[in-house]
Amino acid sequence: MTTKILFSSHGLGDIANDEIQNILQKYHLGALIKANKTKNGAMKQTMFVTSTEGVFVIKGNPVYKGQLEEEGFFISELGKRTNLSLPLPYKIDSSLEIFPYPYAIMPLLPGFHFLHIDNYTIEEKKEITTALVNALKEMHSWKVSTYGEWNPITKSLQPFEQSFDQWLHNRVTYWLKDAEKYSTITNEDWDWTSNFLNETLPYLSSLTRPTFVMGDFKPGNCLIDKNDDGWYVSGVFDFTNSYFGDPVADLIKFLTIFIDSNELGVAKHFIQSFYDDREDPYAFKQRLKLHMLQQRVLDWGCAKAMNMVDWEEDISFKAWITKYMNIIDKL
Template sequence: MTADIIFSSNKLGIIYNSQLQSMLDKFNLGKLISSQITEIGAMGQTMFVSSTKGDFVFKGNPLYPGQLVEEKFFVENLHKRTNVAVPIPYIIDDSEQIFGWSYSLMPRLQGEHLKANLNLDESYKIAELIAKTLYTFHTWKVNEFGELNTKKFDIIPFKDNYTQWLFNRIKFWLEDAKKYSEITEKDFEWVETLLVESKEAFDNFSSPTFVMGDFKPGNFLIYMGDSGWEISGVFDFTNSYFADPISDLIKMITYYLDNNDRKIAKHLVNVYCRELEEKDDLKKRIKVHMLHQRVLDWGCAKAMNKVTWDNELPFSKWVEVYTDSVSSLLE
C-alpha cells in the first residue's frame, strides 16, 4: 500500500553479472559494463547498471505487491501531466525468472544530490526550484483522498475520512514509539490538544492532490545547466498517494531547519504558497504534518539508537520546536 510506513526492506542480496546481462539482453540494452549498489535511497532495493547502450537504475525485490506497478503509474502520469524530469521509460519485468522476484529498470537521470556547500544565492535558487516542482506535482488534482488501487488504477478512499486516517496514523506511531523511548502522558496530551485544535481545518479542506510523500534530498537531483541550477530529476514514488499537498513540503523544511537555514526554509514556503488558491488554515494543517513526520523520525531514531539531539529531551518539547517553527514560516 502506497501510504503505509515500511521500515524493513527486502534488499537485493547478491546479484551476479550473468543475471544483469540476461536482464539487458531481454530488453536489448547492450552489454554490461559495470554495476554498483546505490548509496542513497530505496532501502537497499536499487543498483546502478551501465551498459554499452546507457546508464540505468535497477530496482528489485519489491517490498509489497504492486510497489513497482504503482510507481510506474505515478512516473508515467507525472511525465504526461508535468514538465518535471522523471525516470521514463519505466520498464517492469514480472516474470521472476532471472532474479526470483520482479524488478524495474529505468534510465539513470543526470545530476547530483543537494549538498550543503552551496552559496546563499544558489540555496535560494534551489529552494525556489523545489517549491515550483512540488507545486507542479500538486496541479494533479483529484476528487478523493486515498491511495492508488493498482488493480483498477482508481483511488481507494482512506477509511472513515482523511482527517481520521491522518490523526489515527499519528497516534499509532506515537504509541509505537513507546516501545523504544519514554513517551509520557503529558506528551500524549500535547499531541491530542494539537489534533483537536486542527480538526476543523482538516475537515474543511476539500482539495486533494497527488502527494509524492517523500520529497527529500535523496530523491531528487540538481544540475548546473546553461542558465544555472535546475532540478534534473525526481524519483522514488513508493510513498505517493492523494491528500493535502502541503505535507510534501515538510521533509525539505525540516532539512533546512536542521541545517540552520531558516531563511531558505521561509523562501521555500513563500514561493510555494504564492501560487496557492486555497490558503485557509495553512498554519494548523502544516503543524500537524510536521508532527506526523517528527513522530516517525523520533520513533525510528530511538529504535535504531541514532538520536542526533539531546536524548533526555521530552518528545513534546522536542517536536514543539519544529511545529512552532514551521507555523512561523507562514507569517
C-alpha cells in the same frame, strides 16, 4: 499499500553479472560494463548498471505485491501531466525468468543531490528552493476527487477507509504508540498531541480538492543541476509513498533539513514560494505544523529504535516537537 508500509528488510540480494546481462539483453540495452548497489535507499532495492547503451537503475524485490506497478503508474501519469524529468521508460518484468522476484529497470536521471547545504551561497540556496517548489507545483497540479491511494491490484483509486483527517489522526497516534516501545512517552506528551490534533485537523477543511502527494520529497529522491538559466530540478524519482491528500505534506522533509541546519531564511523562502496567497495564512501554517507532527513522530520513534548517535536524550517528545512548531510560527 504504500501509505501503510514504511519499513522493510527486502533487498536485491546477491546478483551475478550474467543475470544483469540477461536483463540488458532482454531490453536491448547493450553490454554490461559495470554494476554496483546504490549507497542510499532505505530498502536496498536498487543498483546502478552501466552498459554500452547508457546508465540504468534496477529496482527489485518488491516489499508488497504491486509496488512496482504502483510506482510505474505514478511515473507514467506524471510523465503525461508534467514536464518533469522522470525515470521513463519504466519497464517492469514480472516473469521471474531472471530473478525470483519482479524488478523494474529505468534510466538513471542526470544531476546530483542537494546535499551539504553549506557549500552554496544564500542566493543559490534560494534559487534551488524555488526550483524545488516549482517541481512540486507541477506534481501537485494533478488533482482528483477522492482522498486515497492507488491500488495496483484493482488498478483504481482506493479511498481511505475513513475521512482524510481521521487517517492523519490515526497515523500520528499509531507511530506515537509505536515510539513507546523505544522511548519514554509520557501522559503529558499524549495530552499535548491529542490537543494539537483536535485543534489543527479542522484546518484541512481549507483544502479544495485532494492532490497528488509524492510522500517522500527529499534530497535523496530528487536531483538538481545548473544551466545558463540557473538552477533547476533535473530529476524526480521514487514514488513508493505517493497518495492523494494535502500537498503541504511534501514540504516537510526539506523544511526539516533547513530548520535543523539553522537555515531559517531559506526555510522561510521555501514555504513562502509555495504559499498561495488566496489561502488564509494561519490555516496554511496549521496544516504545515500538522504534517510536521506526522513526520516527526515517525522520525522520533525511528531514531530511538536505532539508538542514533547525538540524538537529544534529555528532552521530552512534547518539548522536542514544540520547538519545530514555534519555528514554523515565526517563518
